[in-house]
Structures are given as structure tokens and as C-alpha cells.
Amino acid sequence: MNAELTFKSGLKDVVPTLFGYIGVGLAMGIVANTSHLSVLAVLIMSLVVYAGSAQFIIISMLLAGSPVSAIILSTFLINSRMILMSMSIAQYFKKASLLDNVALGSLLTDETFALSMNKLNQTKQTLAPRWLHGANLLAYAIWAVATVIGDVLGQLITDPNQFGLDFAVVGMFIGLLYLQIITDRSKSLQTQLLVVLFVAILMTILMRFFPGNIALLIATLLGCGFGMVVTPK
Amino acid sequence: MTTYILSTILWCGLVTWLSRVIPFVLIKNLTVPKWLIEFLSFVPVAIMTAIFVESLLVYHAGHWPTVNLANLYASIPAIGAGILTKSLLAVVITGVVAMALIRLLGWA
Numbered sequence: 001m002n003a004e005l006t007f008k009s010g011l012k013d014v015v016p017t018l019f020g021y022i023g024v025g026l027a028m029g030i031v032a033n034t035s036h037l038s039v040l041a042v043l044i045m046s047l048v049v050y051a052g053s054a055q056f057i058i059i060s061m062l063l064a065g066s067p068v069s070a071i072i073l074s075t076f077l078i079n080s081r082m083i084l085m086s087m088s089i090a091q092y093f094k095k096a097s098l099l100d101n102v103a104l105g106s107l108l109t110d111e112t113f114a115l116s117m118n119k120l121n122q123t124k125q126t127l128a129p130r131w132l133h134g135a136n137l138l139a140y141a142i143w144a145v146a147t148v149i150g151d152v153l154g155q156l157i158t159d160p161n162q163f164g165l166d167f168a169v170v171g172m173f174i175g176l177l178y179l180q181i182i183t184d185r186s187k188s189l190q191t192q193l194l195v196v197l198f199v200a201i202l203m204t205i206l207m208r209f210f211p212g213n214i215a216l217l218i219a220t221l222l223g224c225g226f227g228m229v230v231t232p233k
Numbered sequence: 234m235t236t237y238i239l240s241t242i243l244w245c246g247l248v249t250w251l252s253r254v255i256p257f258v259l260i261k262n263l264t265v266p267k268w269l270i271e272f273l274s275f276v277p278v279a280i281m282t283a284i285f286v287e288s289l290l291v292y293h294a295g296h297w298p299t300v301n302l303a304n305l306y307a308s309i310p311a312i313g314a315g316i317l318t319k320s321l322l323a324v325v326i327t328g329v330v331a332m333a334l335i336r337l338l339g340w341a
Binding site: 015016017019020023037038040041044045048049050051054058062068071072075076079080081082083084085086087088090091093094096098101102104105106108110113114117161162163164165166167168169170171172173174175176177178179180181182184186187192195196199200203204207208211212213215216219220223224225226227228231 | 234237238239240241242243244245246248249250252253254255256257258259260261265268270271272273274275276277278279280281282283284285286287288290292294296297298303304307308311312315316319320321322323324325326327328329330331332333334335336
């Protein structure tokens with residue numbers, strides 16, 4: 001990754017994260033197939049909802065025949081972390097047009113958010129809409145294609161995890177977190193490691209009481225507050 | 234496709250879209266206070282840690298979470314690849330290959 005902020009470099013920078021989309025997308029398509037969801041339904045869901053973990057929940061709740069209101073609430077809770085990420089990244093696009101802002105927000109994911117945070121460390125803390133459009137659009141297209149292929153492959157492969165592809169998304173976050181810690185010069189290494197440690201311990205405790213997605217939200221909010229407190233003034 | 238499935242997809246899409254877009258519109262039109270900027274500056278490291286740790290644990294309602302051993306084992310070479318290469322792609326590929334081997338050898 002370099003300091004270039006063109007549409008083309010956005011396409012290039014997002015490539016390593018695509019394995020995550022492909023791994024999860026294939027798995028989701030396969031699960032959708034075994035849940036008797038048509039290829040068209042999967043495609044529409046991937047294009048309209050466009051959120052990995054939420055789509056897994058939606059499919060399982062549809063299969064269970066849950067009320068629409070309960071599915072919507074679950075989706076909101078799982079994706080509420082998007083509010084934090086969008087707020088965090090939106091500061092860098094205050095001068096961009098409203099249309100650019102809406103388009104960037106519409107296709108922002110955990111992955112392109114994390115990628116942008118890494119990019120900031122190469123570009124003296126600036127981002128350009130065209131760069132993020134490039135990264136977002138390629139990720140969006142790959143996600144839709146991967147979920148549809150997964151749905152079709154579902155008839156052939158029963159266990160996508162056999163190939164280790166389910167780990168692609170975890171691996172991607174390991175890489176992005178590590179790069180974030182070693183390249184973010186705005187915070188001391190010690191402060192960052194303290195936040196990592198605090199959030200890790202908190203997650204373990206919170207998952208005694210809450211499912212992972214809720215624990216994640218609480219741990220992130222408290223982790224940010226903790227970071228402010230331990231930052232040397 | 235039934236209307237049940239279609240309306241669920243459309244509603245869930247709307248809720249997700251609003252979660253993504255409203256912050257952009259608000260931040261564009263408001264002056265963000267300094268404390269909030271500082272607070273939000275910790276979102277990347279905090280949220281990525283939380284996502285990673287979530288993948289290492291398995292939730293059991295009413296009990297302590299257990300460790301996802303397969304993910305824990307595969308994480309070790311993946312972190313090693315990160316330290317050695319500082320390359321995102323190398324971390325992802327190392328992790329996937331490690332996971333495939335762990336499953337093949339029946340370690341977890």
C-alpha cells in the first residue's frame with residue numbers, strides 16, 4: 001500500500017481483503033442453498049443488505065420463520081457497529097459532496113473501513129472519495145458474485161470450511177489490526193497495546209453475558225473511552 | 234421468492250443502509266467536538282481487536298465462552314506472517330493454509 005489515492009489504487013489496495021469476502025461469501029451462499037433460498041433471493045440480499053454476519057442471521061431466522069420485526073431488530077443490533085465506523089471515517093470526507101458521502105457510506109464495510117484506517121497512515125491522514133469508491137465497488141461486486149457462486153456450489157460442496165476459507169476473514173483482521181498498530185503514529189505503541197489488552201479481556205468477560213455481536217459493541221465503546229483515559233496528556 | 238422473504242430483505246437493507254449513511258450526513262453538516270474526535274480515533278484498534286477476539290471465542294448462553302481452538306491455532310502462523318512480511322495478503326494466505334492443514338490433520 002502506498003500514498004496514492006486514485007480510483008485505481010483503491011481497486012489495488014482492496015485486493016488482499018477480497019479473500020475474506022470470497023471465503024465468507026461462498027460459505028453464505030452454501031448456507032443459503034441448504035436453507036432453500038433461491039439464487040435470486042441470495043443475490044438481492046447481498047446487493048441490498050450487504051453485510052456478512054447479518055446475512056447469516058437473516059437466513060437462519062428466515063428458516064426458523066421468525067417475525068420480520070425480530071429479524072430487523074437483530075440486523076440493526078449486529079450492524080450498529082457500522083454507526084461507529086461511519087462516524088469515525090466520515091470526518092475525512094467533510095469536504096466531499098453529499099452524494100459522495102451517501103455513496104461512500106452505502107458501501108462501507110468492516111473491511112474497507114479497516115483498510116482506510118491503514119491507508120491513512122500512508123497518506124498523512126487524508127482520504128479521497130475516489131479511492132474509497134474504488135475499494136468499495138470492487139468489494140461489493142466480489143461479495144455479490146461470491147454469494148451467488150456459493151449458492152450454486154451448495155449443491156456440490158457440503159463443507160466449505162474444509163479448505164480453510166472460513167479463516168480468510170479472521171486472517172484479514174489479524175493483518176489489518178497488526179498493520180494498524182505498527183503504522184499508526186498518532187498514538188504511542190503502549191497506548192494502543194493497552195487498548196488491545198483491555199478490549200480483549202473485556203470481550204471475554206462480556207461474552208459470559210452477551211452474544212458476540214453485542215459484546216463487540218460494548219467492548220468497542222468502553223475501549224474507546226479507556227483509550228482516552230490512558231492517553232498521556 | 235415469497236413476500237415474507239422479500240420484505241425481510243428490504244427492511245433489513247433499509248436499517249443497515251441508514252446505520253451506514255446517517256453518520257456520514259450528520260458529520261458532514263456538524264462540527265465534531267474535539268473529545269468525540271479523540272474518542273472515535275480509538276474505534277479502529279478497539280473494533281478490530283473486538284472482532285478478532287470474538288472469532289477466538291464461542292458463545293454459550295449463560296456460561297463462560299469457550300476457546301475456538303482451530304481459529305486460535307491458525308492465528309499463530311498468521312500473526313507470525315504479519316510480523317515477518319508486514320503484508321496483508323501473506324497473513325490471509327498463511328492463515329487459510331494453516332486452517333486447511335489443521336482440519337486435514339484433525340487437530341481441532
